[in-house]
Amino acid sequence: MCTADELIHNIVNCSQIPSAKRRQEIQRELSAHIEDFVAVARQSGHEEHEIETLLLAHFGDPRQIAEGFSRVYRYERRRFLIFAYALSTVLLASSLLMGILAIQTGLAFGFGTSILKMLASKHTVIQALDILAFVAVYLGLTSLETLFGHYRFQKAALLLAAVVAVLTVSCSAMGFHIAFLLYGLITGVFFRAVRLFVPAEVARVGIVLVCFALAGFGFALLRSPVSLVELVATCASWLALGMGYLLMSRLAPRLDAALLNGLQGI
Amino acid sequence: MLLHLLSRGEMYGYEILQEASRRSANAFDLKEGTVYPALHQLEKKGQIRSKWRTAENGRERKYYSLTPKGKKTAVEYEKQWQHLTGAIAAILESK
Numbered sequence: 001m002c003t004a005d006e007l008i009h010n011i012v013n014c015s016q017i018p019s020a021k022r023r024q025e026i027q028r029e030l031s032a033h034i035e036d037f038v039a040v041a042r043q044s045g046h047e048e049h050e051i052e053t054l055l056l057a058h059f060g061d062p063r064q065i066a067e068g069f070s071r072v073y074r075y076e077r078r079r080f081l082i083f084a085y086a087l088s089t090v091l092l093a094s095s096l097l098m099g100i101l102a103i104q105t106g107l108a109f110g111f112g113t114s115i116l117k118m119l120a121s122k123h124t125v126i127q128a129l130d131i132l133a134f135v136a137v138y139l140g141l142t143s144l145e146t147l148f149g150h151y152r153f154q155k156a157a158l159l160l161a162a163v164v165a166v167l168t169v170s171c172s173a174m175g176f177h178i179a180f181l182l183y184g185l186i187t188g189v190f191f192r193a194v195r196l197f198v199p200a201e202v203a204r205v206g207i208v209l210v211c212f213a214l215a216g217f218g219f220a221l222l223r224s225p226v227s228l229v230e231l232v233a234t235c236a237s238w239l240a241l242g243m244g245y246l247l248m249s250r251l252a253p254r255l256d257a258a259l260l261n262g263l264q265g266i
Numbered sequence: 267m268l269l270h271l272l273s274r275g276e277m278y279g280y281e282i283l284q285e286a287s288r289r290s291a292n293a294f295d296l297k298e299g300t301v302y303p304a305l306h307q308l309e310k311k312g313q314i315r316s317k318w319r320t321a322e323n324g325r326e327r328k329y330y331s332l333t334p335k336g337k338k339t340a341v342e343y344e345k346q347w348q349h350l351t352g353a354i355a356a357i358l359e360s361k
Contacts, residue, residue: 011299029279029302029328036280037298039323060297068303072310 003052004034007062014066017073018080020265026069034059084263085139088256093135096248097128103240111233126180127241133184134191134245135252137164141192142253153196157189191249204246212242267294268304269332269340272314276331278321279305305330313339 008030012023034055041051059065070077101119108115137160144156164185171178190211198204216238220231271282271289279301286294308314313336321327332340 025328026302026306028326030299032278032325032327033280033298033302035325058298060299062299064297065299065303068300069306072303072306 004031004038004055007056007059008034010062011066011069014063015069015073016066016077017069018077018264022073022076080263081143084256084260085143087263088252088259089132089136089139091259092139092248092252092255093128093132096135096244097131099247100127100131100241100244103244104237107233107236107240111229111236113233129180130183130187133180134187135184135248137184137188138192138249138252139256141188142256153192157192160188161185187245191245194246195249205243208242208246209239212238215242268301268308269313269336270344272330272332273337273340276329278327278329280327282330308336312336 008027011030012027015023015026017023017026037055037058038051041054046054101124105115105119140160141153141156144159145152148155164181168178168181191208194204194207198207213235216235217231219238220226220234223230226234267286268282271277271285277285280298282305283296283298283301286296305314305316309316309330312333314330315333316328316330318326318328321329
């Protein structure tokens, strides 16, 4: 019966239950119920088209039933979303870090800098944390935006800023310095804003190139005295970072959605 | 109500609704689909448990039964309900 299948499909799909096994079990249980309903209705002498109408009238609003299931499994869903978010963040940050390190290694080689020295430096750890914070903030923003109806980006950014502020203050009080969180917030919000408010890809690339070249230039000057080669190498390294971030801002939501769908199928 | 109905033995969703309708002389006209989220909620709370087995009609059905915790809750709810209905009856009967 097509109506019955549609009814069950609507309920299960709107229930937002993360586990595929659980969804299948609910589908099986509701199908069994409808099977009984149809059997009794047939025994009572109802025609097929009447049974469909009766079923829809007796079964209840599918959205309301789906909301009921959604409420029952809300904690499972929250746990699942947090897990998926953490997994996405780690996977994307690792990929981004690998990509950027590969480019920077190439640049170091080109500028005659020691590759081993560059990779084994504290700078690599800081960069890894910065990238992790950027991806966490970026994915956090895209996830939080779905919670709001209007001014989604602004509200999500404010909420994340509040979270970062609380974390920074708490960690500072305990003696931990987590400047990378602030860096992640700034870069995450910047790239999200560029992605949302700059329509042309060429313009996005231009903005990122200018901003990151300037940032690289500024950071290089902070380490004065600095040679021209070091200055150019730092700027090139920052440009690679900026391009990596821009690419990630394009791919992250798609990869995150694909991962979420994949996990929901398990 | 679901706990009380299940206190007489294990039942599956459709059976529970039929039983509720029969015992209430069709006074309870629940939307059938809404009983399942309620059953799942009770199961999550540990009040009832479920298992799939073959019903009398030869089809696989998910049977629900009370856990010891559910039995205790059913007795408590019944007492509370009787106390409440007794109090309301007393108010209605008083002149």
